[in-house]
Amino acid sequence: MPQTPSTRWCPTPEQRMELENMYRNGLHSPDVSQIQLITTNLSCYGKIEGKNVFYWFQNHRARERQKLRKRLAKQLLGGAQDADQAMNLLSKLEAQGRDGVIGPASGFGISYGYDVHPCCRPLITLDLFPSKSTGLRDECSSSSKNSSCSTSTDL
Amino acid sequence: MPQTPSTRWCPTPEQRMELENMYRNGLHSPDVSQIQLITTNLSCYGKIEGKNVFYWFQNHRARERQKLRKRLAKQLLGGAQDADQAMNLLSKLEAQGRDGVIGPASGFGISYGYDVHPCCRPLITLDLFPSKSTGLRDECSSSSKNSSCSTSTDL
């Protein structure tokens, strides 16, 4: 390697402070002209380019969000309230389901054997969607994990 | 409210993950039999009913659509004024950077004496986000702490 001539931008404290202030003040996704303006103004503190600003905001958004999300996810593990108005539409569903062919009898409308087993295997890619995958991308990568689990998959 | 009378379904992380995976894999609108199958399979992770699955997909569709729509509206409408906005961001930014904005920032190299700000004044609250504010729903918006500063916004 020749020089490794400072391959990546390193914000000065002033630059960082300004950026953080802007973010805190509500500027989370600056558009191009805003980025240009920011860049111009921050350049007096040191070398900086538009893409640096762009990346900074992108990374900051992502990391703030991930930080926040982790906290919420770990703390909020439960929370049920509010009656479900769902019943209304559910009737529609049930009606359809009745006409359906699959379930032996167990309509999925109400009640169920709910035991919170950590037992089953991922069924993510079960063959639920037959009409989608005509080779645009590698849709169902992996998959085929169809692990029983009471699947009366008699499709 | 120590009771939370289980009025509303609360997906387990596994259930949510599975649902999101299915959605991502292209299943946006499962029909009744698919919903039945999903419900049966996910029930091993905890209590779940067909209507929950149905509503989950419905809400997820709506929510995704809203998210994206918001974004588009923000960019296209907000930037339409200058006609310069709806560009490819990065290419523009890179071009800007390559053109050299100011100079090789002489003086922020390795020495850790970050006292390099004898030039600019606070530009934190410059008028970067005047009327767009992107605050369609989240963000704190507000801002507007425009501290005079007389930034000649001469970009």
Next chain:
DNA sequence: GCAAATTAATGATTTATTCAAG
């Protein structure tokens, strides 16, 4: 105190999504 080694932060790239146009 100081550097080599290790770990944590964070800038920059790549990848996978989304809905909508064509």
Next chain:
DNA sequence: CTTGAATAAATCATTAATTTGC
């Protein structure tokens, strides 16, 4: 069904903190 536009998520890579042994 394919492609366009635009991320945000995931990942890679390099810089800064820190730990450690001397």
